[in-house]
Amino acid sequence: MTKLFSYRNRPVHLGPYPLEKLERVDSAALDHVPAMAHVSFRRPEDPLSIVNAMQEYQAMLDATRDGLVKKEIAEIPSDLTERANHLKAFGYYCDASMVGTCEIPREAWLDTPLVNPDVDRLADKLRTLQPKTLAAGIDVIMAGLRESMRAPPQACDHHTHALVFLYDMPRDPEPDEVGCDWITDAQDHRTCLRGMETAVTLASYIRTLGFDARAHSMAASDVHLGKLAVASGLNHADGANPFLGNRYGLAVVTTTLAMTADRPLAPNAKPGLSWAIGLSGHTKSRRFADAFQTRKFRDGPHPFETLKRVENPTTYIDKPNVARVPKRANLFARGLFGDMGKTVQEATKNGNYVRKSAAAFAFRPSLGAFVLLQDGEASEVHESTQDPDRNAANIKAALYWLGVDAAGLSACPDWVYYSHDAAGQPIMPYHSNAISMIIDQGHETMEGASGDDWIACAQSMRAYLRFSLLGGVLAEHLRRLGYTARVHSVMDDEVLHPPLLLLSGLGEVSRIGEVILNPFLGPRLKSGVVTTNMPLTHDKPIDFGLQKFCEACNKCARECPSGAITAGPKLMFNGYEIWKSDSQKCTTYRVAQKNGAMCGRCMKTCPWNLEGLFAEAPFRKLAMTLPQAAKALAKLDDLAGQGEINPVKKWWWDLEMVDDGAYRPSAHPVNARGLQKGLDLRYEDQTLAVYPAPLAPPPYAYPYPMDREAGIAAYKAMIPAPEHKARRAKGLA
Ligand code: SF4
Numbered sequence: 010m011t012k013l014f015s016y017r018n019r020p021v022h023l024g025p026y027p028l029e030k031l032e033r034v035d036s037a038a039l040d041h042v043p044a045m046a047h048v049s050f051r052r053p054e055d056p057l058s059i060v061n062a063m064q065e066y067q068a069m070l071d072a073t074r075d076g077l078v079k080k081e082i083a084e085i086p087s088d089l090t091e092r093a094n095h096l097k098a099f100g101y102y103c104d105a106s107m108v109g110t111c112e113i114p115r116e117a118w119l120d121t122p123l124v125n126p127d128v129d130r131l132a133d134k135l136r137t138l139q140p141k142t143l144a145a146g147i148d149v150i151m152a153g154l155r156e157s158m159r160a161p162p163q164a165c166d167h168h169t170h171a172l173v174f175l176y177d178m179p180r181d182p183e184p185d186e187v188g189c190d191w192i193t194d195a196q197d198h199r200t201c202l203r204g205m206e207t208a209v210t211l212a213s214y215i216r217t218l219g220f221d222a223r224a225h226s227m228a229a230s231d232v233h234l235g236k237l238a239v240a241s242g243l244n245h246a247d248g249a250n251p252f253l254g255n256r257y258g259l260a261v262v263t264t265t266l267a268m269t270a271d272r273p274l275a276p277n278a279k280p281g282l283s284w285a286i287g288l289s290g291h292t293k294s295r296r297f298a299d300a301f302q303t304r305k306f307r308d309g310p311h312p313f314e315t316l317k318r319v320e321n322p323t324t325y326i327d328k329p330n331v332a333r334v335p336k337r338a339n340l341f342a343r344g345l346f347g348d349m350g351k352t353v354q355e356a357t358k359n360g361n362y363v364r365k366s367a368a369a370f371a372f373r374p375s376l377g378a379f380v381l382l383q384d385g386e387a388s389e390v391h392e393s394t395q396d397p398d399r400n401a402a403n404i405k406a407a408l409y410w411l412g413v414d415a416a417g418l419s420a421c422p423d424w425v426y427y428s429h430d431a432a433g434q435p436i437m438p439y440h441s442n443a444i445s446m447i448i449d450q451g452h453e454t455m456e457g458a459s460g461d462d463w464i465a466c467a468q469s470m471r472a473y474l475r476f477s478l479l480g481g482v483l484a485e486h487l488r489r490l491g492y493t494a495r496v497h498s499v500m501d502d503e504v505l506h507p508p509l510l511l512l513s514g515l516g517e518v519s520r521i522g523e524v525i526l527n528p529f530l531g532p533r534l535k536s537g538v539v540t541t542n543m544p545l546t547h548d549k550p551i552d553f554g555l556q557k558f559c560e561a562c563n564k565c566a567r568e569c570p571s572g573a574i575t576a577g578p579k580l581m582f583n584g585y586e587i588w589k590s591d592s593q594k595c596t597t598y599r600v601a602q603k604n605g606a607m608c609g610r611c612m613k614t615c616p617w618n619l620e621g622l623f624a625e626a627p628f629r630k631l632a633m634t635l636p637q638a639a640k641a642l643a644k645l646d647d648l649a650g651q652g653e654i655n656p657v658k659k660w661w662w663d664l665e666m667v668d669d670g671a672y673r674p675s676a677h678p679v680n681a682r683g684l685q686k687g688l689d690l691r692y693e694d695q696t697l698a699v700y701p702a703p704l705a706p707p708p709y710a711y712p713y714p715m716d717r718e719a720g721i722a723a724y725k726a727m728i729p730a731p732e733h734k735a736r737r738a739k740g741l742a
Contacts, residue, residue: 016620022094024105024291025291027291031274032275033274039246042236045119051064062489066382073209080219082218082219095660102467106176110270111173116233117237119230122229169264171237176203176204176258176260177256177299178256180299187399188306189406192306192406199258200257201226204227209374210371219671251274252280305406309414311414322518324517324556325581327734328424333702337713338705343706344357344597345358348712348714360373363606365666366464366467367666368467388488394491395544411482413476418442418513421441424584449530456658459682461604461680476535484539484541487539502538506537518555518587520566528617533615556636565611565615569595576695590697603677653684696721
């Protein structure tokens, strides 16, 4: 939904609601807070309800709400307000609607902790589960989970402070709204699950810093969440929220990490003019709090219905001749096996490129745990699922309601599958349909970042986790309705995502390379896919003029720190017509650079990386209808300073872990780049290498060093699509 006012001057820790405008007092009575809400995820009488599919995911989060505390204590700011602001901003980064802090009042501890009975059920399942997946470290994840589920819960009443996360709700589905068969009467469950995703991540983060922390949900808790929401100034003493009334869900982290507490609300505190019109730059105002106030759930928050649909993607795919490659050809796998040399191997080993950043590593345990749930057996087919149109509408509405930013449906052709899995076994394509999803990496944090500093890796991990959770719930639901369905996540996938995003109309190929650019999110996204045999109606590809735009715009190539993005034309690679980047340079820089963790600078600096303001509409309109104006628009983008760092938005700490010790402020100068407006990058001056199928490693787990000279020769041998087609016609290619 387009906003009228920019949030560029609003620090991230203030959040999307104008909480700072509310009147405060020094203390609040907690005696009138309603009884603690308890959410159950068992609804066997209603097999169509998605609540049933959330059950194991909520149980997994509740099972991992505690964990080992790193014994080396991190070097973090001693200023208690800086700590509170940092942790609140982290909560907002994870899309909490409101975050408050408090010292834990004695009466907030529950006499009898709330226990989620589904955790035991999940533990039983994990005891017998033999994961088919061979994702890295899966045995370690399994062992850790089994161990933690067996251990008796430790008391946490020595925790002194609480972080309270409040999640708002979209409107309720209308009684006959098409697409809403699965999502009625499930708002508490949605907010419980989403709140706990954030609480588990933040608790994991705080433990990584060396302080004890535990997450608490509306299904498993040691504390009264409602009382803590009052004590931290989010809610009134009767449990009502000044902006939302009773339409919210809560999650909490309790911890030994001291921080400044927020003050409780004054009894008469109520939103003023700022809430009505959004003057202070907050993204939520009475009018703009819920994208679905004016839209159907099945259509999503962005106006995809306004885009031109076409029969074929705007880039050529030689479908009969796409070369399938083994998973072993994935650049991270190649790094791990030493194909790119010792430095890259060391940086990739044990996920060190993630581990070195405290903020990024916070997401890793949940990502690993969800791998265990991403596949399974199908139940009996439910009679209501025979209509492909109805299935498509239900899938999209459920995903948008859960919080996916865009979803598209397509066939899942054989050529999108890898040829061999991680163990070297051939993959026989098994599902004919694909549900592709994209998750926004977050404009606000991107504004404060260089794209390759100490938040870059966390930006990827946050989006990957969101997909693993929401895509996982959907796949589980489809299995319960009688269809096989498999999640293809960053941790373990068997299909290539970019062609599926193209086929399902979620974007077009961009100059960045394998990155598909969406007209509403730009390239600032991560993708995930669920494949299934459920019958569903397909979407068509979209054409919003990006091929011409990227032809004329070169900004990402100019700004790429590793020089991996081509300034030249689209060429044929493995059957796809793309701007092929040098993935070796890109991966080497991303995993082994010392001045940050990972890199997404191309996303940061692209003119399509927009805030979503009404004022940006003319750019989008012009770019779509007159892509020849790209050069001028890219220049204007430079002149407007788009792609520069906005220091107001920097909320994270530049912490680095060295040699498995404590996290400390990085000893390396932090990447803080400005735009290279004066650089005239020329294709003729670039030396790029590519590794098409004939240069891919065999599917097995042993080293196969990259031959860069052969890669450079392969780049030079790539040809444009028209030439490729002509050769094919003559039977030459
Ligand atoms: Fe295309 Fe320019 Fe964005 Fe690169 S920066 S993806 S060339 S629009």
